Amino acid sequence: MNTEQARFNMIEQQIRPWEVLDPRILELLPTVPREEFVPTEHRALAFIDTHIPLGHGQVMMQPKQEARLLQEIAITSKDRVLEIGTGSGYMTALLASLAKEIDTVEIFPDLLASAKKKLTDHGLNNINYFEGDAANGWQSDLPYDAIMLTGSVPILLDTFVESLNLGGRLVAVVGQDPIMEAILIEKMRDGSIRQTSLFDTSLPPLINAQTPSPFVF
DSSP states (O other), X not given: XXXXXXXXXXXXXXXXXXXXXXXHHHHHGGGSOGGGTSOGGGGGGTTSSSOEEEETTEEEOOHHXXXXXXXXXXXXXXXXXXXXXXXXXXXXXXXHHHSSEEEEEESOHHHHHHHHHHHHHTTOOSEEEEESOOBTBOOOSSOEXXXXXXXXXXXXXXXHHHTEEEEEEXXXXXXXXXEEEXXXXXXXXXXXXXXXXEEEEXXXXXXXXXXXXXXXX
């Protein structure tokens, strides 16, 4: 496989058609080697338009999903970011390449250890690693400028929005199969909340994510 040609095709044939046109994102993607974050046994799938298994029922998102969410969250070099679900570490690497500082939380110790080694090997030193369950929120002394959930949640709890700074952004995939959508939440400077639907999609849920209460008749 010609790795660079496959990477080019991924960007031009999958990512650009999904309305990812931000030059910062398109310039970043070739510099972060996605294939090095894919489990060895699935490396042939690194540039394919598919979810890649990570174990524990978790997956890497499709390349177009990753790139579109990264574009919509609009990370700046001044941002303090929270990532819920470190997974392979690939999205962590993309976020860390754009942000001032990132806190990443992973419930599975083996995934966290693997991702940390890869991220450290790539010289990314603005990342704080936490092992824990953040599916229903994460306690922090300071609010975040941006929050990304890398697994879906049946409902988006207020605790996530409350963790945003004024002017902060959050992206998440919300819903349950077969109906899920990626959304952007913005906390405006006056404290009001704006929600934008981005695209319909499907993604395995975060472990222990809260589900809606059943209807009672």
